[in-house]
Amino acid sequence: MYRLNSVDPHLSELLSKEVQRQHRTIELIASENFVPPVMLEVQGSVLTNKYAEGYPGRRYHGGCHVIDEIESLAIERAKKLFNAEYANVQPHSGVNANMAVYMAVLKPGDLILGMDLSHGGHLSHGSKVSISGVMFASRCYGVNRESETIDYDEVARLATEIKPRIIIAGASAYPRVIDFARFREIADSVGAYFMVDMAHIAGLVAAGVHPSPVPYADFVTSTTTKTMRGARGGIILCKAEYGHKIDKAIFPGIQGGPILQNVAAKALTFKLAMTEEFRRYERQVAANAKALSLGLAERGFRLVSGGTDNHLMLVDCRGKDLTGRQAEESLEEVGIAVNKNMIPYDPAPPAVTSGIRLGAAAMTTRGMRETEFRLIGQMISEVLTSRSSRVTERVKGEVSDLCNAFPLYFDRVEAAGATLGAS
Ligand SMILES: Cc1ncc(COP(=O)(O)O)c(C=O)c1O
The missing domain is CATH 3.40.640.10 (Type I PLP-dependent aspartate aminotransferase-like (Major domain))
Incomplete structure (x- = not known):
């Protein structure tokens, strides 16, 4: 990572790994987003x-x-x-x-x-x-x-x-x-x-x-x-x-x-x-959240309150015989980041939960639209429904392809690759 590499190679390596993790992950944590490089x-x-x-x-x-x-x-x-x-x-x-x-x-x-x-x-x-x-x-x-x-x-x-x-x-x-x-x-x-x-x-x-x-x-x-x-x-x-x-x-x-x-x-x-680009982006965030929620509902997932009007949704995992924690872990294994979340009147404790929270803001920043969000819904459903290692391996590959098709911080990911390759 630029000059940090020579001053503190250990920290530099960790930053490089995090840049790559962000690039390789379908980020659905509702409180996260990717700032433009000028913000960095x-x-x-x-x-x-x-x-x-x-x-x-x-x-x-x-x-x-x-x-x-x-x-x-x-x-x-x-x-x-x-x-x-x-x-x-x-x-x-x-x-x-x-x-x-x-x-x-x-x-x-x-x-x-x-x-x-x-x-x-x-x-x-x-x-x-x-x-x-x-x-x-x-x-x-x-x-x-x-x-x-x-x-x-x-x-x-x-x-x-x-x-x-x-x-x-x-x-x-x-x-x-x-x-x-x-x-x-x-x-x-x-x-x-x-x-x-x-x-x-x-x-x-x-x-x-x-x-x-x-x-x-x-x-x-x-x-x-x-x-x-x-x-x-x-x-x-x-x-x-x-x-x-x-x-x-x-x-x-x-x-x-x-x-x-x-x-x-x-x-x-x-x-x-204040830009029109930002207003377009936010409209797309809401449209993408809706596409993801509809895709999940069609595949038998119950959404808290039946859907979403904003950028996020809560999925009740009990219908798939899973806790929120299990769902979060299974999705993390294929490179999809979500967080376990209490659902209203949840019988499970906060460290386990019955739900997961998904948000559309981050992947919309990477340029994804309804088509990709429907695909993400399909991946989530396959991982949480089948739970077989064959499906896990296939979806891992699909996540990787999708992330590469919508790159993040391209020059930083390249530089990280060079740093990690050299160390
Ligand atoms: C509604 C709401 N308020 C406040 C916060 C806390 O913000 P911070 O982590 O910057 O203190 C959050 C964080 O996710 C939030 O969701």
């Missing part, structure tokens, strides 16, 4: 050398005039892209963005109402094993047992009963459109703040493929990875009236200096997300 350039830039505690125009370090321009660019682009009144682009991650909102408007012990982790919610929405559930009291809402979609009447009933200080919408594993207007109504009816964590669907929102939460929520948090296909990190959008509190909660509240190469990469992420 920015994230690997000299900005890593700079400290810039504070915000543009009010820093605790000297020499920040260029940094101020970069951060202001990221802020202005984030506001424009999502039509938001205020943006903070410093959160190091999605969890930090969520924690900052809680720090800004809650007191320790205040009550959070978020989506049940085992129904698709996220740890940082009040789970007892996360700091969000340690510092704050929390309750959760889930999905309806029959429809497996959010039961808004039940959310309203629960909110009226428990009077949360903040209500959170947004999920890690929910395949359907979320009704933000309805959540807003519920929050207003009990005098709660309303926050949306759009980490998974942010790219779809930016492209107009999923309705935007921005007009409805007091706070919208997100990662800039996943469907946004950009920098590693988080953002917070909010109404202007909360801007000062949010800034204070990030710095000095829960973070020190911003990771400036990531702030710059967020500026690039937002610029790319």
Whole structure:
């Protein structure tokens, strides 16, 4: 791998192996994507050398005039892209963005109402094993047992009963459109703040493929990875009236200096997300997810809620006499990466699960369309249905052919091959 090879051959070899693994894998992990090479350039830039505690125009370090321009660019682009009144682009991650909102408007012990982790919610929405559930009291809402979609009447009933200080919408594993207007109504009816964590669907929102939460929520948090296909990190959008509190909660509240190469990469992420190419990409992501879900349903797999409206789906593996963990392992053997995932009302423990979560964002970036996604559905079905070594070997070959037909980071994969060949 370039000059790293001579400075640290061991690390260089590991990076080369990872480049090759990414190239050779059908990546269906719903939270992953492949950034364009220019994003790697920015994230690997000299900005890593700079400290810039504070915000543009009010820093605790000297020499920040260029940094101020970069951060202001990221802020202005984030506001424009999502039509938001205020943006903070410093959160190091999605969890930090969520924690900052809680720090800004809650007191320790205040009550959070978020989506049940085992129904698709996220740890940082009040789970007892996360700091969000340690510092704050929390309750959760889930999905309806029959429809497996959010039961808004039940959310309203629960909110009226428990009077949360903040209500959170947004999920890690929910395949359907979320009704933000309805959540807003519920929050207003009990005098709660309303926050949306759009980490998974942010790219779809930016492209107009999923309705935007921005007009409805007091706070919208997100990662800039996943469907946004950009920098590693988080953002917070909010109404202007909360801007000062949010800034204070990030710095000095829960973070020190911003990771400036990531702030710059967020500026690039937002610029790319304003293009027609990006909007086409997101429409294709949704179309590909639909093609994969239909292909699996036709082959007898049960999909949670019957399908998908966004970039991801949850497959119930019990119909094939498999646990989620077994399905994940069998698919990994042929080069298809998915993750085991709880399904609503799952009888299996979290380390086993009854389901797998599949997403279309990453392989759509590699140029695949409905035809390839239907083929991937067929491969998944063959591996999980037949479970014979003959089928495993054949599908391994098919995965390899498909990956080679849609190459990733071509020059890096070539260089990795040379490095590994030479070592
Ligand atoms: C809905 C949601 N919020 C927050 C996060 C956490 O983001 P990070 O890993 O950047 O802290 C995730 C991660 O997958 C997520 O799905």
